[in-house]
Amino acid sequence: MKVLGIVCSPRKGGNTEILVQEALAGAQTRGAETELLTIWDKNIKPCDGCLSCEKTGECHIKDDVQEIYPKLIAADGIVWGTPVYFWSVTAQAKMLIDRSYALYTNNRLSSKVSGVISVGASLGNVAVWNLFNTFFSVHHMLSTDFVYGYARNKGGIRKDKHAMKASAELGRQMVSIAERKFKYPEEYDVALYRFVKREYGTANCVGRDRFTD
Numbered sequence: 481m482k483v484l485g486i487v488c489s490p491r492k493g494g495n496t497e498i499l500v501q502e503a504l505a506g507a508q509t510r511g512a513e514t515e516l517l518t519i520w521d522k523n524i525k526p527c528d529g530c531l532s533c534e535k536t537g538e539c540h541i542k543d544d545v546q547e548i549y550p551k552l553i554a555a556d557g558i559v560w561g562t563p564v565y566f567w568s569v570t571a572q573a574k575m576l577i578d579r580s581y582a583l584y585t586n587n588r589l590s591s592k593v594s595g596v597i598s599v600g601a602s603l604g605n606v607a608v609w610n611l612f613n614t615f616f617s618v619h620h621m622l623s624t625d626f627v628y629g630y631a632r633n634k635g636g637i638r639k640d641k642h643a644m645k646a647s648a649e650l651g652r653q654m655v656s657i658a659e660r661k662f663k664y665p666e667e668y669d670v671a672l673y674r675f676v677k678r679e680y681g682t683a684n685c686v687g688r689d690r691f692t693d
């Protein structure tokens with residue numbers, strides 16, 4: 481059982497990192513092998529929209545995301561951690577989400593158990609949850625619960641006892657769910673909008689004649 485924790489904060493050793501570490505420690509108490517992945521030390525470029533990954537299943541951009549792809553594929557559980565930035569995720573988190581399109585093409589994140597940890601100074605945690613849940617759903621990942629912490633200054637999250645405890649429980653919950661080995665049914669191997677297009681021949685994109693047939 482492998483659990484990967486991804487910290488999408490540009491701040492080294494920040495609040496998100498502290499909570500994701502708590503989650504990994506929780507997963508370890510249930511026997512998981514864990515790895516912490518930070519983003520502040522990575523070179524991550526945004527998706528350039530070339531769509532070549534739809535044909536090749538690979539992203540052509542040669543940066544540190546190439547080392548992250550195999551870690552995502554190898555993980556049974558993934559904790560996605562991000563600070564709240566302007567009522568949403570960080571740019572780093574969004575770049576990683578967009579670059580996961582290369583794994584979406586071949587459904588390579590399907591049935592992985594995923595959870596979210598976010599930290600904000602005041603408002604915006606719910607928007608993070610909404611964004612990640614859509615991301616999980618499209619990839620056919622399995623969603624665990626959501627942890628939200630409140631802190632502004634580096635390390636301040638340690639005072640948020642609720643978030644610290646909830647993060648550790650999230651890690652444990654993730655292992656418990658992953659152990660059940662739930663798999664999406666093979667016939668639903670792609671997101672529903674693609675499934676319907678394939679099965680019924682109906683175009684799904686406005687740009688691909690959705691309304692003309």
Ligand SMILES: Cc1cc2nc3c(=O)[nH]c(=O)nc-3n(C[C@H](O)[C@H](O)[C@H](O)COP(=O)(O)O)c2cc1C
Pocket residue numbers: 489490491493494495496497562563564565566567568599600601602603604631632633634635
């Ligand atoms: C550019 C920027 C935007 C932010 N926007 C929000 C926000 O919309 N809502 C909020 O509650 N906190 C906001 N914050 C505060 C951070 O979420 C907070 O400091 C958090 O603890 C940082 O986590 P980290 O230590 O893991 O980087 C923002 C911080 C920065 C630097």
